[in-house]
Amino acid sequence: MKRKSRRIKKSPKIENITQGILKILKSEPNQSFNYKQIASKFGVNDASSRNQIIKKLSQLAAKKQIEEVGRGKFKIIPNINTYSGILDVTSKGSGYVIVEDLEDDIFIPNNNLNKALHGDEVEVYVYRRKRRGKSEGEITRVITRKKNEFVGVIEIQKNYAFVNMQDPKMYTDVFVPKNKIGEAEDGDKVLVRLEDWPENADSPFGKVVKVLGKPGEHNTEIHAILAQYGLPYDFPEEVEEYANTLDTSIQDSEIKKRRDMRDILTFTIDPKDAKDFDDALSFQVLDNGNYEIGIHIADVSHYVKPGTILDDEAYERATSVYLVDRVVPMLPEVLSNNACSLRPNEEKYTFSAVFELTNKTEIKNQWFGRTATYSDARFSYEEAQYIIETKENLIPAEISLTGKAYKTDQHIADAILKLDELAKIMRTKRMQQGAISFDKVEVKFGLNENNEPIGVFFKTSKDANKLIEEFMLLANKKVAEFIGKQNPKKTFIYRVHDEPNDEKLAALQNIIGRFGYKLDLRDRKTTTKSLNGLLKDVQGKKEQNLVDTLAIRSMSKAEYTTHNIGHYGLAFDYYSHFTSPIRRYPDVMAHRLLQHYLDKGKSASEEEYEEKCNHSSSMENLAASAERDSIKFMQIKFMKDHKDEQFLGVISGVTEWGIYVEIISNKCEGMIRLKDISDDHFIFDQDEYAVIGQNSKKIYQLGDEVYVKVKNADLVKRHLDFTLLGSKEDIE
Numbered sequence: 001m002k003r004k005s006r007r008i009k010k011s012p013k014i015e016n017i018t019q020g021i022l023k024i025l026k027s028e029p030n031q032s033f034n035y036k037q038i039a040s041k042f043g044v045n046d047a048s049s050r051n052q053i054i055k056k057l058s059q060l061a062a063k064k065q066i067e068e069v070g071r072g073k074f075k076i077i078p079n080i081n082t083y084s085g086i087l088d089v090t091s092k093g094s095g096y097v098i099v100e101d102l103e104d105d106i107f108i109p110n111n112n113l114n115k116a117l118h119g120d121e122v123e124v125y126v127y128r129r130k131r132r133g134k135s136e137g138e139i140t141r142v143i144t145r146k147k148n149e150f151v152g153v154i155e156i157q158k159n160y161a162f163v164n165m166q167d168p169k170m171y172t173d174v175f176v177p178k179n180k181i182g183e184a185e186d187g188d189k190v191l192v193r194l195e196d197w198p199e200n201a202d203s204p205f206g207k208v209v210k211v212l213g214k215p216g217e218h219n220t221e222i223h224a225i226l227a228q229y230g231l232p233y234d235f236p237e238e239v240e241e242y243a244n245t246l247d248t249s250i251q252d253s254e255i256k257k258r259r260d261m262r263d264i265l266t267f268t269i270d271p272k273d274a275k276d277f278d279d280a281l282s283f284q285v286l287d288n289g290n291y292e293i294g295i296h297i298a299d300v301s302h303y304v305k306p307g308t309i310l311d312d313e314a315y316e317r318a319t320s321v322y323l324v325d326r327v328v329p330m331l332p333e334v335l336s337n338n339a340c341s342l343r344p345n346e347e348k349y350t351f352s353a354v355f356e357l358t359n360k361t362e363i364k365n366q367w368f369g370r371t372a373t374y375s376d377a378r379f380s381y382e383e384a385q386y387i388i389e390t391k392e393n394l395i396p397a398e399i400s401l402t403g404k405a406y407k408t409d410q411h412i413a414d415a416i417l418k419l420d421e422l423a424k425i426m427r428t429k430r431m432q433q434g435a436i437s438f439d440k441v442e443v444k445f446g447l448n449e450n451n452e453p454i455g456v457f458f459k460t461s462k463d464a465n466k467l468i469e470e471f472m473l474l475a476n477k478k479v480a481e482f483i484g485k486q487n488p489k490k491t492f493i494y495r496v497h498d499e500p501n502d503e504k505l506a507a508l509q510n511i512i513g514r515f516g517y518k519l520d521l522r523d524r525k526t527t528t529k530s531l532n533g534l535l536k537d538v539q540g541k542k543e544q545n546l547v548d549t550l551a552i553r554s555m556s557k558a559e560y561t562t563h564n565i566g567h568y569g570l571a572f573d574y575y576s577h578f579t580s581p582i583r584r585y586p587d588v589m590a591h592r593l594l595q596h597y598l599d600k601g602k603s604a605s606e607e608e609y610e611e612k613c614n615h616s617s618s619m620e621n622l623a624a625s626a627e628r629d630s631i632k633f634m635q636i637k638f639m640k641d642h643k644d645e646q647f648l649g650v651i652s653g654v655t656e657w658g659i660y661v662e663i664i665s666n667k668c669e670g671m672i673r674l675k676d677i678s679d680d681h682f683i684f685d686q687d688e689y690a691v692i693g694q695n696s697k698k699i700y701q702l703g704d705e706v707y708v709k710v711k712n713a714d715l716v717k718r719h720l721d722f723t724l725l726g727s728k729e730d731i732e
Contacts (some may be wrong), residue, residue: 014042014049017056019138022125023114025066025076026140032073081126084143089118091168097124097137104134110171112138115197115204118169119146148194150174151228153215153716154208156186163192163206166717167228172203180207189215189716191227215716218451218637222323225629229622231321235332239313243332246303248339250347255372261294261352262374267412268342269468272380272401275327277342278582280350280375281471283415290364291357291418295475296373298340299349300581301591304331315612318619320583323630325451329583336582344378351591353475353578361425366478369598377412384464387413388420420463423470430473434528434571436555437535440548443667445634453638456666472579473570479594480576484564490597491604493590493613495577497567498556499524508554514689514703515543528571542664543703546652560586560613560620562606586616629718635668636720640713646725651704654691656684659700661708661722670720672708677724700727707731 014020024041025033035053039045042053057074060066066074083106085099095113096105106124116122116139123141150170152163161176161184174192184190191210198205212227213220226233235243266282282294304311314330321328329336342348350373356365378401386392386399393413397405431437439461446455461469476495483492505527509519517534520526535551538544555569560577567575578594581587589612593604652669653660662669674682680693682700689702700706708722725731 014044014052017052018060019125019127021053021056021060022065022076023138023140025074026082026123026125029076029078032069032075034072034074082123082140083126083137084121084123086146087113087116087118087120087122087139089113089169089171093171097122097139099124106137107134108137108139113171114139116142117146118167120144121146145194147230149191149209149227149230150194151189151191151212151224154181154184154186154188154190154192156181156184162203163190163208166224174206175201175203176206176208182208182211184208184211187215189213189220189224218325221633221715221718222325222630225323225626225633226321226328228629229626231328231622231626232317233328235313236309239309240332242308242310243334246334246339248303248334250349250372254349258349258370258372259352259367261296261350261354261371262347264292264294264373265411265415266294266296266373266375267377267379267415268344268375269379269381269384269416269464272382276329276336276340276582277375277378278340279468279472279579280342280373281419281468282354282373283419286356289359291359291422292354293357293419293422293471294352294354294371294373295471295579296342296350296352296371297475297579297587297591298342298582299351299370299591300331300335300340300588301351301595302349302370303335303339304588306592314585314588315615318585318616319623321623322627324445324627324634325447325630330585331582340582342373342375344375347372347374351578351581351594353479355474355478357422359422361422361429363478366482368479368482368594370595377408379408379416381462381464381468383408384416384467385462387416388463388467391417416467419471420467423467424463426470426474427466430470430571431532434525436528436569436571437532438548438552438569439535439539440552441545441667443631443635445638453634453641456635456638456668458667473572476576476578477570477572477574479578479590480564480572480574483576483594483597484574486597489603490593491562491606491609492564492593493576493586493609494561494564495558495567495575495586496561496563496565497558497569497575498565499568500527500555504554508550511550511689511702512547514701515547517547542650542705545662545667546650546703549652557621559617561617562610562613584616586613632718633715635666636713636715636718638666639668639670639710639720640715643710643713646707646709648728649706649708649722651700651702651706654684654689654700654702659691659706659724661706663708664705668720670708670710670722672722672724676711676721700724704728 021038024038035050035057038053039050061068067077069075083099085097087095087097089095093110095108097108098105106126120142121144122139123143124137125140126135126137128136150165152165155162159178161181163174163176165173189212190208192206193209194204194206196205212223223233261282264282264284266280268277268280270277278298280296284292286292304314317330320330350371352371354367355363357363380401382399383395386395393408393410395406395408397403400406442459444457444459445453448454480494483490505521520530538547566573576590577584577587578590581591647663649661649663651659652662658671658673660669660671680696682691682693684691691700705728707725709725711723712721
């Protein structure tokens with residue numbers, strides 16, 4: 001009888017064993033592991049798998065990627081292939097890790113994200129160098145989560161729920177157990193907090209912490225925008241209570257400690273709908289014919305003291321957020337709109353920069369310190385502009401803040417005219433020194449009582465705006481210079497702006513060439529001169545908003561830091577933010593440091609203030625994103641009511657999936673999907689910034705004017721789709 005040969009059933013080969021072992025050891029770099037512990041982490045316990053692990057551990061130790069620290073115990077060796085950086089997730093679900101000291105970002109395929117989310121600080125192991133020009137890696141550890149609260153729409157099943165994410169960079173939904181759904185109903189927009197991400201679970205587990213409302217409703221969407229960026233929309237009760245108990249009365253004992261400037265002509269110029277006035281100008285002619293001009297700023301630091309819950313809250317917020325229908329203030333109303341607001345006919349505590357200027361704006365004297373001031377009048381920009389344009393002091397009813405015609409004091413009218421004259425000289429000097437003139441058009445909405453957009457208008461900067469801007473720039477520059485030039489060096493908060501990246505400028509040159517413009521990039525002087533020429537030449541043209549936007553994007557981002565490198569855009573060697581402490585925390589810090597040094601204090605901790613600068617820059621970016629999203633939401637809301645109209649737009653972007661079009665009359669931007677253009681098959685041509693019809697050879701190129709109609713206005717996803725009606729030439 002023939003004996004059957006017994007085959008030993010082999011265990012399957014462990015997939016990605018090298019990366020798996022390295023990942024286990026990297027997740028706890030200070031811990032050592034033996035082969036049994038590693039096998040347990042892999043979830044295997046048969047002899048063949050254990051042998052594979054033992055063999056691989058020996059190989060990795062021989063390659064000096066890991067070390068044997070005790071008999072059979074292994075630890076990771078930190079090596080040049082391991083980096084830490086910030087993860088940037090793409091809308092396609094893969095990612096890039098941005099490492100500060102590396103020229104190129106590290107590409108992370110979707111299956112190697114290993115539960116890291118957009119914005120997280122991560123550790124990454126590079127296992128492949130320069131594939132398709134990029135290094136490729138795997139995330140081995142999440143060092144710090146950027147955030148753990150997300151906005152989405154809840155889908156409730158019988159025993160559990162899922163929250164589907166609104167953010168395209170959030171590649172996973174969140175599983176919510178039935179007992180953690182709270183008050184949410186199926187289909188609600190909610191804020192969900194991540195609590196756990198079990199080893200073998202595809203989705204993280206979370207808990208609903210706030211129900212925002214029904215998708216598409218105005219307040220729901222505005223609150224969702226704030227929640228998405230982790231921004232609050234009300235103050236904690238204890239902060240409000242603390243602010244309300246502050247003594248905001250003006251005391252003679254306090255005035256005696258200050259320079260009393262209450263008798264000097266002082267006034268404010270602000271937007272007509274402003275509720276807080278954090279800056280005022282004083283003006284007087286001196287006996288020698290020069291002018292004493294005071295830039296007076298609300299003394300927020302008098303009320304907001306370090307170590308209080310009010311200061312902690314202001315620091316966390318770091319900035320006021322200006323959404324399209326509301327302001328989310330940095331400080332409670334009792335301070336922002338009352339005690340710290342330089343309202344007309346009221347005495348206030350201020351922090352001032354006072355200059356003696358000649359007729360040619362040469363500075364003969366300067367003084368910084370705490371003051372007491374009295375605002376004699378409040379003007380809107382429109383009222384001040386009327387005085388500048390007409391040289392009249394009779395303000396007509398249609399311009400007046402009160403809706404009634406009135407005569408302003410001739411001394412104030414004369415002061416405004418002289419300040420305008422001086423501001424124009426200062427601005428001309430600044431431009432000659434290489435400052436860049438970004439006067440980007442702002443989109444504003446006329447809203448009814450229900451916050452529905454009933455019209456769109458554009459806000460441009462006129463002489464009255466520029467008057468205030470120049471004197472605020474003067475104060476910011478001179479305060480920074482005063483501290484920055486001290487010896488020994490003193491820690492201070494600077495607002496810096498680095499030189500633009502050459503590649504971005506070359507890309508800008510390439511795009512504007514389509515419209516017939518040219519930049520001279522030989523050196524800094526020719527670059528700024530030609531940039532200013534470009535920004536002037538496009539004014540009033542169809543491509544103005546596109547070119548303005550692209551020019552701004554080609555610039556570096558301004559930020560807060562203790563390391564001064566100057567401000568490229570303003571052409572200043574020293575610059576800080578001193579003039580808006582009601583709405584910006586860095587200005588509060590600048591006030592405190594300035595007073596500390598005026599009192600002969602020692603240099604503050606650079607490390608502590610650099611951390612505060614980083615936080616302030618980060619919060620400023622979040623606020624700017626929320627502001628952009630709120631404008632986008634309102635634009636979509638506006639377009640939803642104009643579905644049957646045709647609009648003329650300019651092609652503002654071209655991609656492989658669609659054409660972006662910005663409507664000229666209201667600056668709303670939407671997308672025409674290439675698959676929706678029915679009369680031809682269009683292919684994207686990256687070099688030409690165009691799409692080309694395969695049969696007709698019809699070209700739609702960046703900057704072309706086209707007619708469009710609204711196809712879909714999605715308030716929930718904040719997405720606007722257009723139908724292409726044809727090019728301007730074809731239709732007209």
